[in-house]
Amino acid sequence: MNQHAAQKTPVNRLPNKIYVSAFSTRGVKEINQDAYAYHISSNELSPSHVFVIADGVSSSTVSQVASDFATSEFVKLFNIAPEQWSIKTRAEAIIKELNARLYTRTQRSAFCYTPEKGYVCTLSVAILTGNRLDVFHVGDCQVQLVSDNATSPVLLTHPHRHVSDSEPSQTYLSNALGVKANIDIDHTSHTLSASSTIAISTDGVHEFVSLPGILNKINGAEILSENQSALLVHEAFNQGSDDNLTLLLIKYQIGNESGSNDSEPHVHLCKPAFKELETGDKIDGITLERQLYSSARSHVFIASLQAHKGTHEQHPVVVKTPSTDFSQSPEMLNVFLIESWFARRLNSTHVVKSPTHLNLGLKHRPTAFYSISDYVKGQTLAQWSFDNPTPSLEQIRDIIEQVGKGLQAMHRQGILHRDIRPENIMISEQGHCTIIDLGSAALADAPSLYSSAPIPGAALFAAPEYFLGNVGTERSDLFSLAILTYFLLCGRYPYHSKLAHCRTFAEQKKLKYETALDPKRPIPTWVDSALKRALHVNPDKRYSTLSEFLYSLRYPNPTQHTAYEPLVKRHPLFVYKVLILALIFSNLVTLILFN
Structure with missing residues (x-):
């Protein structure tokens, strides 16, 4: 991001106004x-403005980078985070x-031994x-606040810098x-009782210009000038700033009706008595019709x-x-709640x-812990495979390719499914496949951040690692997808x-590997070879990508011989030459011995 033009975004919410x-x-x-980055919310269910x-x-x-x-990513994830979470829970x-993903990226790069040179930043x-206001x-960035009823601006952050032991005049960043x-995160909350301005x-800006006096003038003005941030940045540049310069100014005018100042959710995490919801219960505009x-x-x-x-009839939800x-x-x-948060990213x-409560048109924030997902018509793949014990290879390819596309969408967002099995896949009457359960999903760059399960999902479909x-x-999801392919094809496990029961790599x-070839079913040898590679106990010896595996199920690999062929069939010319030379040699030996 080299340069951003000054922006001003007025949004009216009741009597309040916000300018940026x-x-x-x-x-x-x-x-x-x-x-x-920033987001000005117009959603009454989630009225948080994020900067x-x-x-x-x-x-x-x-x-x-x-x-x-x-x-x-912060703005994106904040807006789709579970509605039951408080502001503090969401942000932290x-x-x-973000820290885990950046740290993992650094560890996988050439900067693994010098992390300060890797994918790092302040926030x-x-x-x-x-x-x-939650900060x-x-x-070492700064957040300053000035209000109408305050005599001077308040500094809401403290720099995470340490003084160098060898050079006391030098400081270094201690947290990023x-x-x-x-990661250590400072959190400060402040109640705004009057119109305020936040910087x-x-x-590169606050070390070269004095913001407190300027903030007082801005707060006393009726509106925030469109180019105010640009003017202050250029002033810092003219004062000798030798760094990048970025400034966000937020002017928040509070009217007579200020709205709620409670950032906590309606759901209490430590609620001692938790009533289980049952069929027929109504909650937050939702009626539970039938238990699945x-x-x-x-x-x-x-x-x-x-x-x-004024709304059309809505489809049922789960x-x-x-x-x-x-x-x-x-x-x-x-x-x-993480399950629905992951699903919203895809x-x-x-x-x-x-869907979020806003997308569903619900007028209330959730008052209990529950997640909502679209209702997918059809039957589970487990039931389908029971009803179709001998599906054709083409049917299996079609199913696996669809599930593979779903997994690829997850992997593009850095999410592992970790529980691919027939019970977690729905197939419609038209043959459309949908992955329905993300309860064991985790981040590829930080698997333990949201899940502590050592062996996620069903053991028969779990990867060896x-x-x-x-x-x-x-490649772990690839292994599970290959197990699913093998199961649909053979009705058993490789x-x-x-x-x-194997707890060491030696075991x-x-x-x-038990071959998928069966004299009762026309399975090409190259399909079995593709499965054998995808199901290798060593992840490094499997296919490197899902797309490579999916391709190998449909098209044979000419460089990979999947069954024994006689030498005469593989290299006929070579065999004929050897035979001719052998005959010539035997004739010469005969002539020598009998002459």
């Missing part, structure tokens, strides 16, 4: 490693995820909800995204939405609620969607149940 002016430039440097700024670290040549990623969960976030801070596996700036499924972890219902005037035992732990409840016709205590990768290496 933002500007960023590279200054004297070749690259702008700063970045910013994010990131400052790159000068020791890194790729810090601008981290800054752009952190700012844009997102910052921890400061200001969130306005009604009259409440989350990592690094992407440097360490864990979020990188050190029940387990020790959750209950699943088909539900209808309350009709609103509501998943936690069981009584599962709901006793706040941590477990948060894990329960855009694939082969993965179930989890999970049994060794290793984290999964995209290693039976032996794989789940796994002793396992023998």
Whole structure:
């Protein structure tokens, strides 16, 4: 992000008004490693305005990538986060995820031994909800606040910098995204009792211009000038700023009716008594019509939405609620909500969607822990395979290719499914396949961040590396997809149940792949070869991508010989030459011996 034009966005919410002016430039440097993003909400169900700024670290040549990623991703994830989460829970969960993803990217790069040169940046976030301001801070940016009833601006952040032991005049950044596996986050909340102005700036601005006096003047003005941020940035540049310069100014005018200043959700995480929802219950404009499924972890219902005037008839939805035992732990409840958060990040016709309350037209925030997803008509692939015990190879290819597309959509968003099996796939009457359960899903770059299950999903479909205590990768999902292919083709498993009992790699290496070839079914040898490679116990020896595996199921690999062929068939000319030479040699020997 090299330079942004100044912007002003007035939005009326009841009597309140908000104005934003933002500007960023590279200054004297070749690259702008700063970045910013913001979102002005017009949604009454989620009335939070989000402002994010990131400052790159000068020791890194790729810090601008981290800054752009952190700012844009924060706004995106915040707007689709579970409605039951408080502002604090949302923001801290997102910052921890951003840190984990940047840290993993650095560890996988050439900067693994010098993380300060990798994908690192600072991050400061200001969130306005009604009259409440929440600030989350990592690094050395500044957030300042001035209000009508205050005598001077308030500094809401403190720089995460340490003084050098060898050179006391020098300081160094002690906390930033992407440097360490864990991140320390400062959180400050402030109630706005009068109209206020907020400034979020990188050190290239606030170290060269005095913002407090300027903020007082801005707060006293009737509106925020469109180019105010640009003017202040240029003033800092003229004062000798030798860094990138970024400034966000937010002017928040509060009327007589200020709205709610409560950023906490309606749902209490530590609620001692949790009433299980049952068929017939009505909650938040949703009626639970029929129970589809029940387990020790959750209950699943088909539900209808309350009709609103002027709207068309709405399709049924699926509501998943936690069981009584599962709901006793706040941590477990948060894990329960992660499933819908992951689903909202995806855009694939082969993965179930989890709409927000706003998209559903609901007028109330959720008052209990539950997740909503689209209702997918059809039957599970488990039932389909029972009804179709001998599907054709083409039918299986079609199913696996659809499930593979769903997995590819997840992998593009950095999400692993980790529980591909027939029960988690719906197939419609027209043959359309949809992955419906993301309860075991995790981030590829931080598998343990949202899930602590050592062996996710069903053991018969789990990849071998999970049994060794290793984290999964995209090749783990590939293994599960290959197991599913083998199961649909043969009705059994390539290693039976032996794989789940192998807890060392040496034990796994002793396992023998059982061929899918069957004299009763016309299965090409090259299909069996493709399955054998995809089902290798060593992840490094499987296909590198899902697309490669899907291609190999449909097209034979001419470089891979899948069955023994006689030498005369493979190299006939060579065999004929050898035979001729042998005959000549035998004739010569005969002539010599008998003459």
